[in-house]
Amino acid sequence: MKAVKIGILGLGTVGGGVVNVLNRNAVEISRRTGREIIVTRASARDLNRERICDTQDINLTTDCYDIINDSEIDIILELIGGVTLAKDLVLQAIDNGKHIVTANKALIALHGNEIFAKASEKGVMVLFESAVAGGIPIIKAIREGLSGNQIQWLAGIINGTGNFILTEMRDHGRDFADVLAQAQALGYAEADPTFDVEGIDAGHKLAILASLAFGIPLQFEKIFTEGITKITRADVEYAEQLGYRIKHLGIARKTEQGIELRVHPTLIPERRLIANVDGVMNAVLVQGDAVGPTLYYGAGAGAEPTASAVVADVVDVVRMLNSEHPNTVPYLAFQTDQITDIPVLSSDQINTAYYLRLNAEDKLGVLAEVTKILADHKINIEALIQKEPLEGEITLPVIMLTQTTLEQEMNAAIAKIEALSTITGSVCRIRLETLG
Amino acid sequence: MKAVKIGILGLGTVGGGVVNVLNRNAVEISRRTGREIIVTRASARDLNRERICDTQDINLTTDCYDIINDSEIDIILELIGGVTLAKDLVLQAIDNGKHIVTANKALIALHGNEIFAKASEKGVMVLFESAVAGGIPIIKAIREGLSGNQIQWLAGIINGTGNFILTEMRDHGRDFADVLAQAQALGYAEADPTFDVEGIDAGHKLAILASLAFGIPLQFEKIFTEGITKITRADVEYAEQLGYRIKHLGIARKTEQGIELRVHPTLIPERRLIANVDGVMNAVLVQGDAVGPTLYYGAGAGAEPTASAVVADVVDVVRMLNSEHPNTVPYLAFQTDQITDIPVLSSDQINTAYYLRLNAEDKLGVLAEVTKILADHKINIEALIQKEPLEGEITLPVIMLTQTTLEQEMNAAIAKIEALSTITGSVCRIRLETLG
Structure with missing residues (x-):
């Protein structure tokens, strides 16, 4: 021929x-x-x-x-x-x-x-x-290899630059801005890093994966996107102490209400294989109803x-x-x-667990006020750590892990917590998925 | 239609x-x-x-x-x-x-x-x-997803029963026979476990993967197969102390001389993702010349x-x-x-590193004799641990990791070491691959 x-x-x-x-x-x-x-x-x-x-x-x-x-x-x-x-x-x-x-x-x-x-x-x-x-032949895996399954959810580290930054922050206790500058010098990050660190690039990829997984139209514009620019060294360390790693994940999940499409920093239990995908490597975890969890790992760029x-x-x-x-x-x-246009849920309607970090004055009853607000919104606390004040600070960092809750309840609770006179600054909130 | x-x-x-x-x-x-x-x-x-x-x-x-x-x-x-x-x-x-x-x-x-x-x-x-x-859609990944590559090697945990046994031995410090009996009771292992624990089942799968990867005929009969029945709790622990996990791997590698096809217990650096694939789960690591390493993980049976x-x-x-x-x-x-019939190498011609465990009398000069034999066969020692005698024993366990060597050199060296009057019993030899 x-x-x-x-x-x-x-x-x-x-x-x-x-x-x-x-x-x-x-x-x-x-x-x-x-x-x-x-x-x-x-x-x-x-x-x-x-x-x-x-x-x-x-x-x-x-x-x-x-x-x-x-x-x-x-x-x-x-x-x-x-x-x-x-x-x-x-x-x-x-x-x-x-x-x-x-x-x-x-x-x-x-x-x-x-x-x-x-x-x-x-x-x-x-x-x-x-x-x-x-x-990584992930398109073929979903389009053909898992075609006997109802895909329930998928979660991926699908931006190597972001993963490189988060890995460096954890391994060497470095700050975001510092690592970003190095990544730019090494050519891993663009001069304008917005696409990578704000999750836009991951969002493009997630739109594709979700369409293949669920048979829905491509709809990048409906993806909830949060970047990694606000992750601090302290959050990485607290997560570590609690047995978690922070990864920038693209998540697509089918629920009875519709489809969740979201890109955001996420705490993952450190024992999960995907929590150990480091540096510029990519990995996608796909959960099918018949096959259970499968993971695909390899170089995401180059x-x-x-x-x-x-x-x-x-x-x-x-x-x-x-x-x-x-x-x-x-x-x-x-x-x-x-191709069926199943509704994509607004970020308010997402169900997820949370890591919360807040700065509380060292006064009696502060924790009681905070936990009451959470209870009023039916948010259960899974773990709570109260730290010594950082050097030169007068407030105490309080770290909480919550059980799964509706995001709109969490938004309302956070607004009330931030309004408390005993709480300084804003509440740092990072979503948490057990991927189990 | x-x-x-x-x-x-x-x-x-x-x-x-x-x-x-x-x-x-x-x-x-x-x-x-x-x-x-x-x-x-x-x-x-x-x-x-x-x-x-x-x-x-x-x-x-x-x-x-x-x-x-x-x-x-x-x-x-x-x-x-x-x-x-x-x-x-x-x-x-x-x-x-x-x-x-x-x-x-x-x-x-x-x-x-x-x-x-x-x-x-x-x-x-x-x-x-x-x-x-x-x-795991591994056939499709190799046959189609990686079809632009020259596949250099692949290594897989492709028998869930064997991986369950090795995982239990490590996690709970249990003996092989004990875990096998439990696996049989749980229905993970057959009444006659030979196919699983001796690597025959893994050999069948490796024959298929190797054919797909290299374009060679299916040739199960040429696969070198070693089971996991002789792995002791002590070996699992020593490997751990040295930073390795023991996995039963199917390995296919293309070298200038031909194709290595082998199934055997293998030490792998614990930081490798595949070293952390536990229980009945399977995973295959494939190295292509363009893509680099990719890994595919999921349930291997059920x-x-x-x-x-x-x-x-x-x-x-x-x-x-x-x-x-x-x-x-x-x-x-x-x-x-x-389909090209590239020669499959005999086990003598395999290149790999080794973990060696031997029982030496507590006498001056024993180690010198052993290391001289290795040196004579051009085998470099990467690490050496000499342990206290186990309770009730008069010999000392000596554990060595070697650099990569030709298996026939190692066979000859082991025969000489076992012939030494100061060495008791046979030398335990487990192959080691860095998969890097």
């Missing part, structure tokens, strides 16, 4: 990694697909920039449209990032009958519904394994791990091309006409 | 679990496949036995051949176990044009080459996700986790049936004509 021709949009870190993997593993990959795979064309903004890959056999251009309009090309790899140009290119490439592989989580999370509708109409494949958790997932998608397309039949695996795990 | 009809061979624990999952999750599953799936027929040895599943809509028979010869049935689930009858049934069912889903690791490991050849000829699918690591994988395979078949095209994903990850 003739070689399969690939056009790559964007020859940066990921694009370069893909070229390297396709070249280095060409024999192994064609043993798996039965076809030769050739990158014939690639686009780059600056043709003179130094590349991490060999480009001598690739016809380079600065114009992405040259590539998507090339009738010789079978598969387009969209690796330019961003959503405006990428969306236009992908839609036009689909219109031209090209199969698409993309690593662009924002594009899928924000415009996936439209892209898949068009792809379905044209009978082409759109694969996006590399868009979530880098090299040229080669991302390329691993991009190339796996290419292999899927090529294996399909061999039989010249239409796509059989639905884009979002469920058949297109079976 | 009309409903897909399933015939089940064997309605025991797994078969019953599959019926339950297909019934309970019928809506979710047909949302994923676009088709209704009905179990029309099932076979059982004793039709009057009580079942874990509802059988009122299933036409039951004691004759498996009734089912494979039923022209109405699209997919046969082979869940009877064993290799003789199972092989005959599967081959005949394939001849009849049925797609096959099997949970039978021994069948695939021992007769897979023949089965896939016949299936390829008839253009039917044979899926076996549940044959390795129960509900009615529902196994059913989860069986049903996922059914979903794969049904999604394919929708387009009435031939199978596009090769049975063993690589195209059939690309």
Whole structure:
């Protein structure tokens, strides 16, 4: 059979990694697909920039449209990032009958519904394994590997930068700002770290995972997102003393009322495997009704791990091309006409446990006032630690773990606690999940 | 489209679990496949036995051949176990044009080459996700998710019974025989535990994983297998003191000389995620050249986790049936004509590090003799602990960790050490892998 021709949009870190993997593993990959795979064309903004890959056999251009309009090309790899140009290119490439592989989580999370509708109409494949958790085949695991289950919930460490920061804070007792600066210097964090540390990147990925797990539309805009910028060294240490680790999790859970979609710092019992996923590594824990808990772990970013997932998608397309039949695996795990818009719960309606830290004056009866407010809102306390005042402070840190409660009850209780004259400053609240 | 009809061979624990999952999750599953799936027929040895599943809509028979010869049935689930009858049934069912889903690791490991050849000829699918690591979609991960990689090695805890025993020995300082008896009482271990504790079951699974990873034929008979029966409580404790856990691992590694295929107790650094996989849980760590390390964790056995994988395979078949095209994903990850018979190394040729425990007389110069023998065989010592004699003993336990060496050098060195007049009994040797 003739070689399969690939056009790559964007020859940066990921694009370069893909070229390297396709070249280095060409024999192994064609043993798996039965076809030769050739990158014939690639686009780059600056043709003179130094590349991490060999480009001598690739016809380079600065114009992405040259590539998507090339009738010789079978598969387009969209690796330019961003959503405006990428969306236009992908839609036009689909219109031209090209199969698409993309690593662009924002594009899928924000415009996936439209892209898949068009792809379905044209009978082409759109694969996006590399868009979530880098090299971990988590999309395939949920879309195919767990397809006998009702997925009950999933929880993932799906942003390596955030996990690196939290790991460094714990391992070396360092402050957030200090570690962030180092992560930026090392190139793990962008100059503008908002996407990573505020949970927007994780939110894009969570929107995708939730759609695959529950058969709901992609709806990034309904995700509750809280970043890690307010986590203090003290919180990390108190959590540790109580047997927990703080991780920035994306959580999707199906309840009788609807779907919880949330990204926030979370205390997890330290004995859970996912609590021990450190540094820039990613992991996703998926709970199915039949299989129970399963965990998927690996590198969530980087040229080669991302390329691993991009190339796996290419292999899927090529294996399909061999039989010249239409796509059989639905884009979002469920058949297109079976995507159901189950309500996404507002953050008020989330059920979770909490870690609370407050600064109380060292006076008789303060704890009684606080615990009465919690009791009035039917919030049970699971553990309570009262610490000595920190050096130079006159207030006492009080740390509490609560049982699971409705977030709106907790919001109301916190407002009342903060209004107490014996409580200084605001209450630090971090959600807690046992993931058991 | 009309409903897909399933015939089940064997309605025991797994078969019953599959019926339950297909019934309970019928809506979710047909949302994923676009088709209704009905179990029309099932076979059982004793039709009057009580079942874990509802059988009122299933036409039951004691004759498996009734089912494979039923022209109405699209997919046969082979869940009877064993290799003789199972092989005959599967081959005949394939001849009849049925797609096959099997949970039978021994069948695939021992007769897979023949089965896939016949299936390829008839253009039917044979899926076996549940044959390795129960509900964990590890077959799909290797066959498809990591298909861009050269797999360098994989290491798995792929027998839950063995892992339960080792976990109990460590957590509660118990002896092997004692925990085995409890595991048998709990139903985790068979009355004849040989398959589990001697590594035969793990060997069957490793043969399958290695074939998928490297594109080599299934060759169970070439696997080096060592059980966990000789692991003592003392070894578990010494390993712990040195920062290691003992796990019964199946390891497949590609080297320049060939393929290492081995199942044996293994010391692993306790900080590795896989070292913390406890009880009956399974996990497989796969190292690809592009993706780096990835880990897959979940329940390796039980009615529902196994059913989860069986049903996922059914979903794969049904999604394919929708387009009435031939199978596009090769049975063993690589195209059939690309399976290469890379030599499997004999155990002599394995490269690994070691934990050694020996009983030495409390005399001057004993250690010098031992370490000279190791040095003569170019074996470097990484750590050495000399313990006080155990109560009532006159010899001293000496524990050593070595660097990586060729197994034949170690065999020769151990023979010489055991021949020393100052060494009592045999040398306990457990292999050690850093999995880094």
